[in-house]
Amino acid sequence: MMRIRNSIPPHLPLFFFLLLHLFHPSQAQDQIQPNTTGYQCPANQTGSGYPCRTYAFYQASAPNFLDLASIGDLFSVSRPMIAQPSNISSPNSTLAPNQPLFVPLFCSCNFINSTFGAISYANLSYTIKKGDTFYQVSSFSYRNLTTYQSVEVVNPTLIPTNLTIGVSAVFPVFCKCPNTTQLRNGENILISYVVQPNDNVSSIATMFGSKPQSIIDANRKNFREFDTIFVPVSRLPVLTQLPVNTSAPPASSPAASVTSRDRTGTVRGLAIGLGIVGLLLILVLGLWVYREALFKDKLAVVVGDEEKHKQSFATGTKGSKEAEAKLMANVSDCLDKYRVFGYEELREATNGFDQRCLILGSVYKGTIDGEVYAIKKMKWNAYEELKILQKVNHGNLVKLEGFCIDDDEANCYLVYEYVENGSLYSWLHEDRTERLNWKMRLHVAIDVANGLQYIHEHTRPRVVHKDIKSSNILLDANMRAKIANFGLAKSGMNAITMHIVGTQGYIAPEYLADGVVSTKMDVFSFGVVLLELITGKEAIDDRGNPLWTTVVRAFELGSDQEKNKRLREWLDSSLLRETCSMESLRSVLNVALACLHKDPTKRPSMVDVVYALSKSEDSGFDTSDDTMDSPLVSAR
Template sequence: MKREQLYFFTFLFIFHCFHYQVQAQQIFPTSTCSTNETNNPCQTYVFYRAIAPELLNLANISDLFSVSRLMISKPSNLSTTTSPLLPNQPLLIPITCSCNSNHNFSYSNLTYIIKPADTFYQVSTHTYQNLTTYQAVEAVNPTLIPTLLQIGQNVVFPIFCKCPNKTQVLNQVNYLISYVFQPNDNLSSIGEFFGSNVKSLIDVNGEKIQPFDVIYIPVSRIPQFAQPFVTPLSPSSQREERKEVIIGLSVGLGVSCFLLILLISIIGVWYYRELLKRKENINEEKGNKHQLKRMKSSIEEENLMADVSDCLDKYKVYGIHEVKEATAGFSPNCLIQGSVYKGYIGEELYAIKKMKWNAYEQLKILQKVNHGNLVRLEGFSIDPEDGNCYLVYEYVENGSLYSWLNKERLNMKKLDWKTRLRIAIDVANGLQYIHEHTRPKVVHKDIKTSNILLDGNMRAKIANFGLAKSGCNAITMHIVGTQGYIAPEYLADGIVTTKMDVFSFGVVLLELITGKEAINEEGKVLWLNVDKVLEGGEEMKQLKLKQWMDEVLIDENCSLEGVMNVMAVAIACLQKDPSRRPSMVDIVYTLCKSDDLHFDFSEDGLSVTPISAR
């Protein structure tokens, strides 16, 4: 290569590196974040305007931001979740904001499904109204090619946000609302609109604010918008309106005089008839009140049904009278456990779960899953009078795994090792399905023995998706779950991934091996120091394992090697570092290799043998 060519390519390389560095600096706004901020992560809000034609209802907007309609209507001061919105009607939408260490900037990850003609630029500027930039979208989706997007593809859009620092919290700043600065805006009008002030806005955002920049508005409480906004009439329109009012009043006065004369002439007849009908009218009034009550219930039911309109095609909607009749008015005699009742609808026995109206997210998840190791939802019912929702599930005859391991039932047979291993594989198969075969992935978040039900053939089914999360790699401030099963990273940082289900599954394996509960009466968790069980020589391992094992299994004289292999899987699942835990695919593969699986595996005659024996 000639020297001139070498110089030329060297110059191009340096220019490219410099250009990339400048471009990278422009991807995210200039303000940075720190992971040790007071409220990191935090719950905050973005200001959004309803836009025609596709985003003039809460249903589409709530899907866009992955929140429920109620979560938007309440802070936005809307009286209903079903009424259509006006163009540019202001909304406050809740998001979870966190500081990303890779980009040193705070944003909320929202998953968007690509539609025809979508581009990163179009979705960023129009759909998300400049709350992010297409450069930021490219940065957080490095594996996607912007010019080769596929319809139906999931793309993460980082919505810019900010959490209050320690000083701001001390100054009663509870939220920093993300707002896109418009060309006709000024800081005074923005401050007045949100109940803030110019100095606070400058302290947070600086003075160099350009149109379409995302700025952060410090507030101590959520501002209350007057909904809806009414556009004032022009002077000419006001004059026309006054003229029409005068004409209307004149006509109305003339008609009123005529009617008054007519009324006086027939008042005697009317009074006489009223006396005769008084008794009849009292009864009619009672009927009207009853009808009004029915109409009110009908409207409330209509609003509730609108929330689950996407699910109506898949599930049967039962009448509330059917549910009440099936459970004898929710009699204690029909109670299974907690708020779950059993009852016959027609000739079929069902499990009916009574809950307050918060089942929308659960129904959205359940309509996407269909697997033999998940309890099947048959339908639901809504009671508009008390706002309750009733989920109607298939009835699983043999109750929960918890009751079998803890001998809650009288005359209950003891679970042998092969049955326990088969239960473990059933649960693993169910988790593998929701982790690998649903889009987006589903995290159950509450895997435990009381949420694992056993049918008439002692096959396991995962139940209760009340805490399930569609999509993972999210961060939440609202920690929920059952003590003894909660993964350390979720408890400490609120990180939601499929690996938290893997951790909980490891605890279930320990319960199958030991017959003990996940947490004892003293509050000590079962998985503590479990990693030391398989340390030492072979004899030492077997001795330690026997000290852990359920006496039922020792009396059965089952294969110690098979139990040891399952214990190894449990220890792998219970690694404190989630990246070191195996996937459910690996777990299913490992458990199915067990020599203890040389038996007829299902009622359909599927024979499962160890891979080594094939």
């Protein structure tokens, strides 16, 4: 078993770093300047190997990153996705300081502007907290896998010296996808690694089981401490799990024993301290109860104003300016981190909500100050959706940018980021000259699973989307999948409702029969999406028959050989021209069938699903086939 050695502590004093260069001026002059803004990549991604899945070498650090949950949140991945390649026995285990990890990255080529061109990085969303700076987060949280200069480049609208708490910033973690030569040599992974003091090419090659010449070919011949370099490997080395120090502090010697009087004083002091803590807890609990009561009163006011406005609108009268101001104040108080757009601003952006700007349903495309947005027009039922959207922030969820209230027309507008490549439904079911290949379909599945795992596991109370389907999954410019449309979402689970909503073909049986709302209904719907990705068929056919019922029956019985034959018959015809492994296809089909179990208690959690799909991704592609280098294949 290979053991990756520990690097120096992350918080290297700045003066020590300066001294290194002060006493070695000739060495500093010989080396080229460090790369601060990123690494160039081909802007035209087709056939270039972009995008791809790769890994970053990362080390756990105190005090904030000693568990996989916090590290997973930092990199927008789940705990199992880190545990499996890092040889961590349990995703819930506490990590030792400097525990080496392999963190998966979705690496893409991102065009910045004419000055910087296209830069290769993993697009990670980070929410600014109190005391954060670009330098502090890039150097210590991400441990120099990016630079503050690059963060400034990809966030031109943010002011580095005046960051707003709660705003989302993109942190570009440096990565690269293997080129044709590297793939031909079997080097299908480029590990992002930050150079440490005393590192050299030979020691890094030995550490990862790579070749010195391969590292030189993949990078510049000279590199400096704390540069991110890329180590080509055919497979990830096995990491050793470091022991966590849980030993108790040594007992005091007899000479240090306290007297009986000292012990009595200690007990009294402890009792007084506990009493003070108890009083503080009661005070905090009282304040919390008061706050909840105040919030409910405020919510009742908002709902009451909404109903009054609806009645006013029904009779053709406009709400008073006072009521409008009151409603605006209540909503703004809940959404202080979002931009409040003006109605005229949105109207101008969409040419008066012209049909030519309509994307789908009641969602319009609009341009404001040079930025393109998706503008969702709603009636006064947007409050629940807004309340849920405040709780979520993840790279695989469509981001809410702001909102607008039009009291005169009884409308509320939600303004989202614009996702360039449209819905997964259009890529799978509409007439296109190009189709997604299996590699990209699997990436889409993992992205959606990560988004669901986030809302199921990292929100309190848990959020249930309730309308997962291929038309609510959008693909951005890098073909990264994002979950959209939280209009039916529910905060809280195991509730019973008589009002059944959703889309035919995706609705879980227990919800349809008994109105039971739980995260397992999202798991079921996700299983249907997996079937769409595999078969290329719609969730419901022309006769109204759900896809999932026919597929489940087809694979209930039979040997593995018979099931493989049926899988080829069900497979999307565009995938038959590829060289993706049958093992990978069967693995994803098994995940889909598990998600579609009629008993919700026997369906996997999204944590299990993410883990299983990640293993499916590793089950093999023929990388020598040119069709696998592109996310698209010909539909004909």
